[in-house]
Amino acid sequence: MxxxxxxxxxxxxxxxxxxxxxxxxxxxxxxxxxxxxxxxxxxxxxxxxxxxxxxxxxxxxxxxxxxxxxxxxxxxxxxxxxxxxxxxxxxxxxxxxxxxxxxxxxxxxxxxxxxxxxxxxxxxxxxxxxxxxSEKFKQSIFHFNYALRSKSQELQISTFYTVLLLLISSTFMYLAESSIQPGLLGSIPRCLWWSITTVSAVGYGDSIPVTALGKIIASITSLMGIAAIAIPTGILASGFSESIGAQAKNQNVSNGIQGPSNTG
CATH class of the missing domain: 1.20.120.350 (Voltage-gated potassium channels. Chain C)
Incomplete structure (x- = not known):
């Protein structure tokens, strides 16, 4: 038994x-x-x-x-x-x-x-x-937490860049479109909603610029929004890679597997 x-x-x-x-x-x-x-x-x-x-x-x-x-x-x-x-x-x-x-x-x-x-x-x-x-789920959570902890400073800088981009773009859009579209872009908080959907590449289309200046601001915001998404993605990917590499190294050590020798 x-x-x-x-x-x-x-x-x-x-x-x-x-x-x-x-x-x-x-x-x-x-x-x-x-x-x-x-x-x-x-x-x-x-x-x-x-x-x-x-x-x-x-x-x-x-x-x-x-x-x-x-x-x-x-x-x-x-x-x-x-x-x-x-x-x-x-x-x-x-x-x-x-x-x-x-x-x-x-x-x-x-x-x-x-x-x-x-x-x-x-x-x-x-x-x-x-x-x-699931062990796979537990491992993925471990790697994700490791990536957040090890790259916290880099992620803070990326977050600061994103927040700054949102505030600046929404302010400029307010100055360019508030008199033309007061119902949609008549305040910075309303423009902030537009900025979030633009930077995140969602683009619901519920509020869009109609003036030439507004479209230029929107174009620049869209291009800079690529970095707002790509930078933290790259940072997290690097953290994941480091975590998986460290885990593989620890497993090799525990199994008695030595790395390649440099002598020769």
Whole structure:
């Protein structure tokens, strides 16, 4: 029994020398995405009307699988050092954030849901939170946080540039267009909305300049807006690259892999 428990623990925790995703976690990942897909699709009334019963049955099956996963995690929780041994470890796991997310994802699957309880179908979308269990997701969050921390000074400079660009362009647009379009560009806050949509390249078209000077200001703002998007993107990409490189280096060191020798 202890051997089976240990094997299940290794499957749940991806405890393998190669670092590959276990079969159990692959099945869980596929199940999560299938359940999310149908939870999204069933919000379309025509699909709900035609395939509602079949999707309800699938929800029961998926909910059953989530229950099996949850019970397995309860069983192996005492093997985690952070939870502790025995019933105390089980209790600590039950009140942990990941356990609460699992319960939120499981419970809605066992409600009888028809039109009058349609809100419960929307609640089922909360199972998206189960993606947080994915090791890939955890790694991506780690790399993203590393990039923000390591490049915080560069990002602050980029943010200052963007804010300055927004204020200057909206001020100039106010001076150029306020008398012509007082309803749309008659104040700096209104021009600020125009500046944000222009710099971000969204361009809703709800407020546009009509004078020659206004169009020149808009053109310059659009061109400078490219830098406002490209600079922080490049900074974050550099931080991601450094984080991934550092992780690979640490893995090589832990596995006893040495870099190329310079002797020769």
């Amino acid at each position: 202890n051997e089976l428990r240990l094997r299940i623990y290794k499957q749940l925790k991806n405890d393998s020398p190669e670092g590959r995703t276990s079969v159990f976690n692959k099945i869980c990942g596929v199940t999560i995405f299938i359940s999310i897909f149908f939870a999204v699709m069933v919000t379309e009334n025509s699909i709900d009307y035609q395939f509602g019963d079949q999707i309800d049955l699938l929800d029961w099956i998926i909910g059953g699988w989530f229950c099996v996963e949850y019970l397995c995690r309860l069983w192996v929780a005492p093997l985690e050092k952070k939870y502790g041994q025995g019933w105390k470890g089980v209790f600590r796991y039950v009140i942990s954030p990941m356990s609460i997310i699992d319960v939120i994802a499981i419970v809605p699957s066992f409600f009888g849901v028809r039109a009058e309880l349609k809100i419960l179908r929307i609640i089922r979308l909360l199972r998206i939170l189960k993606i947080g269990r």
